[in-house]
Amino acid sequence: MGLWASPYSLRIKVALKIKGVDYEYVEEDMIRNKSQQIVNYNPVHKKVPVLIHTGKPIVESVVILEYIDETWKGNPLLPQDSYDRAQARFWAKFIDDQLTPTIRTALMRKGEIAKRATAEAEELLKLLENEIKSGNKLFHGEGVGFMDMVGIVIAYWVPAIQQAAGKQLLMRGSYPCICSWACRLLACSVVRENLPPHDKLVSFYGDRIAAVLTKTPKL
The missing domain is CATH 3.40.30.10 (Glutaredoxin)
Structure with missing residues (x-):
């Protein structure tokens, strides 16, 4: 479901x-x-x-x-090494609990709330950028793994929300490693063939942003 x-x-x-x-x-x-x-x-x-x-x-x-x-044991998603599995769980929690909510606030709100969230999102994106740049194999593995599936929200959804909001936060010039990882991920057929249409997603978030802003005072 x-x-x-x-x-x-x-x-x-x-x-x-x-x-x-x-x-x-x-x-x-x-x-x-x-x-x-x-x-x-x-x-x-x-x-x-x-x-x-x-x-x-x-x-x-x-x-x-x-x-x-x-x-289902075939084609494992998580790393086999216990330390690497712990690292995967850590970065998944980072993306879901910190990075994604902060980016959504930065892009979908206005005023001081958006300003503060943007500053925080930039710092969080730098952490992820540096982790990928360091050569962390969770982000450089063969095929599509656990971190790639968690990171789909950054690779595909964030650009759509940016377009809907008319804002730029995740840009190749500032975060080249994240953007290169996103390009590799979206080029994988198992991901590409299951993505929702980009324009439909932009429209969906355009409506969501409009609904949020009508309920929220502009600070």
Whole structure:
């Protein structure tokens, strides 16, 4: 169960494709008409994605990725080395809990809130840029791995939100290593063939930004 515009849903699609697992995808309308199934299967967060396997729900995209990797052993997503796995979990948490929310605030808000978030996002992007530049193999592995699936939100969604907002934050001149990694990732067929249309995503976020700004005082 997922939403076409959700990078977190796409992570699961890509992971299942890499593993060669057949699945039935159910599109949810999370904006206008959230189904009772979502509430039943994910009563804590009431969000997608939700993976139903052997009749049991698994929720939260990173948790689902690890579940998929443990359940279907072929084509491993996470590194085999325990230290590298810990590093992958750390950077996934960094992207989901710090980088992505801060970038969204910087791009989707205005005034002092956006200004503060932009400054914070730039510092966080520098950390990721330096980590990729250092040669961290999580970002330079062969094929598409765990960090690539988590990073799809930076590679594809952030440029779409930037275009919708009419702002520039993630630029090749400032973050060449992130942008090169994003280009390599988006060139992989298993990712490229499952991405939502760029223009449709820009329009979706244009509507979201407009909705946010009408509810938020301009500081």
